[in-house]
Amino acid sequence: xxxxxxxxxxxxxxxxxxxxxxxxxxxxxxxxxxxxxxxxxxxxxxxxxxxxxxxxxxxxxxxxxxxxxxxxxxxxxxxxxxxxxxxxxxxxxxxxxxxxxxxxxxxxxxxxxxxxxxxxxxxxxxxxxxxxxxxxxxxxxxxxxxxxxxxxxxxxxxxxxxxxxxxxxxxxxxxxxxxxxxxxxxxxxxxxxxxxxxxxxxxxxxxxxxxxxxxxxxxxxxxxxxxxxxxxxxxxxxxxxxxxxxxxxxxxxxxxxxxxxxxxxxxxxxxxxxxxxxxxxxxxxxxxxxxxxxxxxxxxxxxxxxxxxxxxx
Amino acid sequence: xxxxxxxxxxxxxxxxxxxxxxxxxxxxxxxxxxxxxxxxxxxxxxxxxxxxxxxxxxxxxxxxxxxxxxxxxxxxxxxxxxxxxxxxxxxxxxxxxxxxxxxxxxxxxxxxxxxxxxxxxxxxxxxxxxxxxxxxxxxxxxxxxxxxxxxxxxxxxxxxxxxxxxxxxxxxxxxxxxxxxxxxxxxxxxxxxxxxxxxxxxxxxxxxxxxxxxxxxxxxxxxxxxxxxxxxxxxxxxxxxxxxxxxxxxxxxxxxxxxxxxxxxxxxxxxxxxxxxxxxxxxxxxxxxxxxxxxxxxxxxxxxxxxxxxxxxxxxxxxxxxxxxxxxxxxxxxxxxxxxxxxxxxxxxxxxxxxxxxxxxxxxxxxxxxxxxxxxxxxxxxxxxxxxxxxxxxxxxxxxxxxxxxxxxxxxxxxxxxxxxxxxxxxxxxxxxxxxxxxxxxxxxxxxxxxxxxxxxxxxxxxxxxxxxxxxxxxxxxxxxxxxxxxxxxxxxxxxxxxxxxxxxxxxxxxxxxxxxxxxxxxxxxxxxxxxxxxxxxxxxxxxxxxxxxxxxxxxxxxxxxxxxxxxxxxxxxxxxxxxxxxxxxxxxxxxxxxxxxxxxxxxxxxxxxxxxxxxxxxxxxxxxxxxxxxxxxxxxxxxxxxxxxxxxxxxxxxxxxxxxxxxxxx
Numbered sequence: 007x008x009x010x011x012x013x014x015x016x017x018x019x020x021x022x023x024x025x026x027x028x029x030x031x032x033x034x035x036x037x038x039x040x041x042x043x044x045x046x047x048x049x050x051x052x053x054x055x056x057x058x059x060x061x062x063x064x065x066x067x068x069x070x071x072x073x074x075x076x077x078x079x080x081x082x083x084x085x086x087x088x089x090x091x092x093x094x095x096x097x098x099x100x101x102x103x104x105x106x107x108x109x110x111x112x113x114x115x116x117x118x119x120x121x122x123x124x125x126x127x128x129x130x131x132x133x134x135x136x137x138x139x140x141x142x143x144x145x146x147x148x149x150x151x152x153x154x155x156x157x158x159x160x161x162x163x164x165x166x167x168x169x170x171x172x173x174x175x176x177x178x179x180x181x182x183x184x185x186x187x188x189x190x191x192x193x194x195x196x197x198x199x200x201x202x203x204x205x206x207x208x209x210x211x212x213x214x215x216x217x218x219x220x221x222x223x224x225x226x227x228x229x230x231x232x233x234x235x236x237x238x239x240x241x242x243x244x245x246x247x248x249x250x251x252x253x254x255x256x257x258x259x260x261x262x263x264x265x266x267x268x269x270x271x272x273x274x275x276x277x278x279x280x281x282x283x284x285x286x287x288x289x290x291x292x293x294x295x296x297x298x299x300x301x302x303x304x305x306x307x308x309x310x311x312x313x314x315x316x317x318x319x
Numbered sequence: 320x321x322x323x324x325x326x327x328x329x330x331x332x333x334x335x336x337x338x339x340x341x342x343x344x345x346x347x348x349x350x351x352x353x354x355x356x357x358x359x360x361x362x363x364x365x366x367x368x369x370x371x372x373x374x375x376x377x378x379x380x381x382x383x384x385x386x387x388x389x390x391x392x393x394x395x396x397x398x399x400x401x402x403x404x405x406x407x408x409x410x411x412x413x414x415x416x417x418x419x420x421x422x423x424x425x426x427x428x429x430x431x432x433x434x435x436x437x438x439x440x441x442x443x444x445x446x447x448x449x450x451x452x453x454x455x456x457x458x459x460x461x462x463x464x465x466x467x468x469x470x471x472x473x474x475x476x477x478x479x480x481x482x483x484x485x486x487x488x489x490x491x492x493x494x495x496x497x498x499x500x501x502x503x504x505x506x507x508x509x510x511x512x513x514x515x516x517x518x519x520x521x522x523x524x525x526x527x528x529x530x531x532x533x534x535x536x537x538x539x540x541x542x543x544x545x546x547x548x549x550x551x552x553x554x555x556x557x558x559x560x561x562x563x564x565x566x567x568x569x570x571x572x573x574x575x576x577x578x579x580x581x582x583x584x585x586x587x588x589x590x591x592x593x594x595x596x597x598x599x600x601x602x603x604x605x606x607x608x609x610x611x612x613x614x615x616x617x618x619x620x621x622x623x624x625x626x627x628x629x630x631x632x633x634x635x636x637x638x639x640x641x642x643x644x645x646x647x648x649x650x651x652x653x654x655x656x657x658x659x660x661x662x663x664x665x666x667x668x669x670x671x672x673x674x675x676x677x678x679x680x681x682x683x684x685x686x687x688x689x690x691x692x693x694x695x696x697x698x699x700x701x702x703x704x705x706x707x708x709x710x711x712x713x714x715x716x717x718x719x720x721x722x723x724x725x726x727x728x729x730x731x732x733x734x735x736x737x738x739x740x741x742x743x744x745x746x747x748x749x750x751x752x753x754x755x756x757x758x759x760x761x762x763x764x765x766x767x768x769x770x771x772x773x774x775x776x777x778x779x780x781x782x783x784x785x786x787x788x789x790x791x792x793x794x795x796x797x798x799x800x801x802x803x804x805x806x807x808x809x810x811x812x813x814x815x816x817x818x819x820x821x822x823x824x825x826x827x828x829x830x831x832x833x834x835x836x837x838x839x840x841x842x843x844x845x846x847x848x849x850x851x852x853x854x855x856x857x858x859x860x861x862x863x864x865x866x867x868x869x870x871x872x873x874x875x876x877x878x879x880x881x882x883x884x885x886x887x888x889x890x891x892x893x894x895x896x897x898x899x900x901x902x903x904x905x906x907x908x909x910x911x912x913x914x915x916x917x918x919x920x921x922x923x924x925x926x927x928x929x930x931x932x933x934x935x936x937x938x939x940x941x942x943x944x945x946x947x948x949x950x951x952x953x954x955x956x957x958x959x960x961x962x963x964x965x966x967x968x969x970x971x972x973x974x975x976x977x978x979x980x981x982x983x984x985x986x
Contacts, residue, residue: 056872056875056876056879057876057879058879059879059880059881059882060879060880060881060882061882061883061884062881062882062883062884063883063884063885063886063887064883064884064885064886065696065779065780065886065894066886067698067699067777067778068698069698069709069778075865075868075869076861076865078864078865078868079861079862079864079865079868080861082864082868083857083860083861083864086860097856097860099841099847099851099853100851100852100853100856100857100860101852101853101857102850102851102852104728104731104732104850105719105728105852105857107759108717108718108719108724108728109719111716111718111762111763111766112713112718112719114766115713115716115718115766115770118770118774119770119773119774119778121774122770122773122774122775122778122779122900123774123778123779124779124886125695125696125778125779125780125886125894125896125899126886126887126888126894126898126899127898127899127900128887129900130774130779130899130900130901130904130905131900131904133770133774133900133905134900134904134905134906134907134908135908137763137766137767137770138767138908138909138912140763140766140767141760141763141764141767141909144759144760144762144763145756145757145759145760145763146756147759148731148755148756148758148759149752149755149756152734152735152738152752152755152756153752155735155739156735156738156739156742156748159739159849160848160849160850161732161735161849161850162847162848162849162850162851165848165849219887220886220887223879223881224872224876224879228868292908293908293911293912296912303756306756307749307752307753310748310749310752311745311749314742314743314745314748314749315745318742318743
């Protein structure tokens with residue numbers, strides 16, 4: 007039974023990820039008094055890209071061609087191991103939070119390599135900036151997981167969530183700090199304002215888009231889809247790690263439908279929060295972005311201290 | 320098995336003597352030398368593995384010419400493990416060497432190189448086998464001095480001689496420190512016995528134990544290249560021939576780590592203080608972080624790899640430090656996990672660093688180019704080497720599913736669990752938390768560095784015309800690189816097999832076995848409730864998804880056209896190789912943010928209509944620590960020179976005074 011649930015969860019992840027991005031765009035447009043595209047627009051885009059002619063730059067090598075597949079399959083694989091609405095997953099024991107971090111890094115490694123592979127200034131520039139941001143984001147992620155696993159005594163996702171639900175963990179001050187810290191990392195890792203702006207194609211500001219500038223057709227579709235999955239993954243990880251309230255622990259219809267309902271509400275809240283912050287904030291200068299991430303690193307350290315001082319005794 | 324071990328050492332010594340005899344026939348010499356070397360490496364692997372599997376130590380005793388002094392040798396699990404590391408690397412060198420030495424046949428003496436390589440390898444074997452201080456130090460010196468001659472092999476160039484001399488100097492200072500450390504222990508042993516086992520049971524006050532530990536730490540640290548004692552490493556590696564660099568960086572540094580483990584865990588195992596663990600941890604963190612930051616700024620490929628050795632040694636020391644902390648605070652299980660993680664990283668680093676050095680050697684041999692900025696687009700010229708090098712890059716960047724990730728993951732696990740265990744000691748917990756996050760920073764900086772290396776060397780367009788003659792090398796060299804690449808993958812997807820071997824070592828040194836080592840696929844550090852990892856499932860999962868999506872897209876969108884076009888040039892027309900991002904540009908943001916770690920001199924000048932840009936980046940430690948020492952010693956030497964009258968009668972008077980003084984001190 008559990009493998010069926012896992013399969014459903016994985017498919018849901020893959021299928022609703024474009025919808026999620028669509029809703030984010032739609033809400034943002036509404037907030038900014040613009041005419042909004044349909045929330046299904048990302049699906050139309052993917053469909054168009056898959057059908058379009060593929061143009062490959064002559065300077066590229068084979069890495070350029072299969073990097074999109076690697077990136078896409080890594081993101082899909084992570085979906086198989088992250089609980090969405092049910093706490094246990096079939097592949098849950100295969101990898102833990104640190105391996106998930108490692109997998110995101112592996113995807114990024116190939117993405118930046120494919121940027122370098124084009125042999126143009128844009129690709130290298132995007133790769134360099136992407137690595138800069140991740141240089142500051144990864145230690146923060148690690149300190150967050152460090153603190154979280156100190157509290158829950160596990161690095162396994164299912165175990166962490168079960169512990170968090172059982173002990174009502176979100177009321178603890180250290181977890182609140184970690185949650186805030188995690189939001190800042192999410193913004194950096196998924197390329198949102200104030201670190202990167204997903205809507206622009208201006209060479210002075212772009213990071214993610216610069217790397218994938220040479221991609222077209224199916225390759226671009228895979229990379230975009232992977233990025234959409236990544237955004238959804240981070241949102242789900244945020245709620246399930248820090249506010250797992252309502253996640254189904256038993257296999258019955260009531261629990262599961264309740265859990266799905268709660269999840270939808272949570273994701274809506276996430277979308278509204280992200281859109282408000284994107285409409286209100288401007289993109290930071292590249293060299294300011296590390297300040298933001300250093301702030302969240304310090305918060306993570308404070309969370310460790312707080313846990314030791316207040317919560318252990 | 321005894322005879323096999325004997326033969327392993329004798330074969331190498333014999334091959335090194337043989338190379339002097341055969342020096343007139345370089346071709347014959349090359350073949351025989353490298354086949355003997357390969358045989359001995361194979362034997363070393365078998366001997367090492369057999370000890371790890373059967374748990375039975377092999378010991379020897381040789382009588383020496385000095386009365387009361389016998390040379391004792393033992394092969395126990397710890398030395399067996401390191402013997403296996405040497406064996407693996409020596410095997411790959413024996414395939415690689417003949418092809419690589421081709422260009423030396425004309426104008427350089429291959430006999431000398433083979434002679435010293437043989438001595439060097441046998442010195443490393445003997446260091447591992449030594450079971451008393453005397454034979455350990457003799458073997459240690461054999462290893463240091465013979466490697467000096469290998470570093471100084473290209474002695475036509477004055478700068479190379481200087482680098483080699485710096486290496487020799489630091490190696491000697493290090494071995495003096497080690498000798499002092501052993502001397503303190505021998506002073507406390509009952510009968511003045513030098514046997515390691517007797518030294519283990521000595522009663523020693525904690526002050527003396529501290530002194531001995533710190534002397535040994537810095538002595539072995541000189542050889543491993545922890546910061547700030549690393550300066551010889553980036554000088555010596557680019558100078559030595561590439562397969563020697565692989566041996567030195569991949570294996571010799573590990574031998575020094577072995578010495579440290581033998582000294583701290585083996586000999587001083589029962590004493591262990593908390594501050595030792597903390598010191599080792601702090602030095603490990605500093606070495607790993609600064610090592611990778613210095614590497615980022617390097618554009619000489621082999622020097623960059625040398626700085627990465629500093630980084631990886633730092634990571635090994637982080638594992639050892641965590642293990643010492645856990646041991647002192649009463650959790651032997653986590654101590655053995657930390658030790659296993661550090662040892663795992665030793666073998667991983669040996670494999671991927673040798674792979675990268677061999678790859679760098681191929682590039683160097685084909686293009687005669689050290690500088691990254693002048694390479695580019697090599698993946699199209701040498702696809703085989705490029706793929707092997709990619710595997711090395713992914714492994715060293717600690718990315719799954721390759722081997723580097725496993726050992727770093729184990730170190731992270733040790734850090735988490737130690738701090739869960741030590742919740743009440745918040746200073747140590749915060750220290751471990753910072754160390755763990757800096758380790759993550761190191762890993763991501765290493766990934767950045769290798770994106771730079773791989774992107775600039777192999778991807779994009781060719782930057783100079785030298786690159787057009789580059790081809791994949793001879794079969795033997797390809798075989799060596801392929802072998803190491805496969806090992807990188809194997810060590811990444813079957814970690815529990817290695818862990819079950821490492822468990823024997825932790826039983827020997829700490830007295831606790833690692834749990835859950837019988838499972839073939841599941842890597843479970845302590846219990847599966849805390850954490851587990853299964854790389855084979857994960858690899859299969861990713862491959863399935865990747866292939867499935869590939870074929871699905873191929874079938875569904877069969878009629879889509881795929882065409883090759885020029886990359887987008889913003890409408891200006893004609894993209895050329897100068898427009899690519901360079902290595903300097905790639906790391907510019909990091910250079911700006913971490914500028915306090917280097918001594919950066921940047922100059923922009925306008926000469927007529929041209930703009931010239933100069934950038935010098937120096938190792939901060941060299942300038943602020945070593946240059947003052949240099950001036951100080953020159954100053955002292957100048958003052959002492961007045962004693963040197965040149966008159967033999969005065970020298971005799973000095974000698975007389977010294978003798979009197981010594982006699983007075985002794986009585």
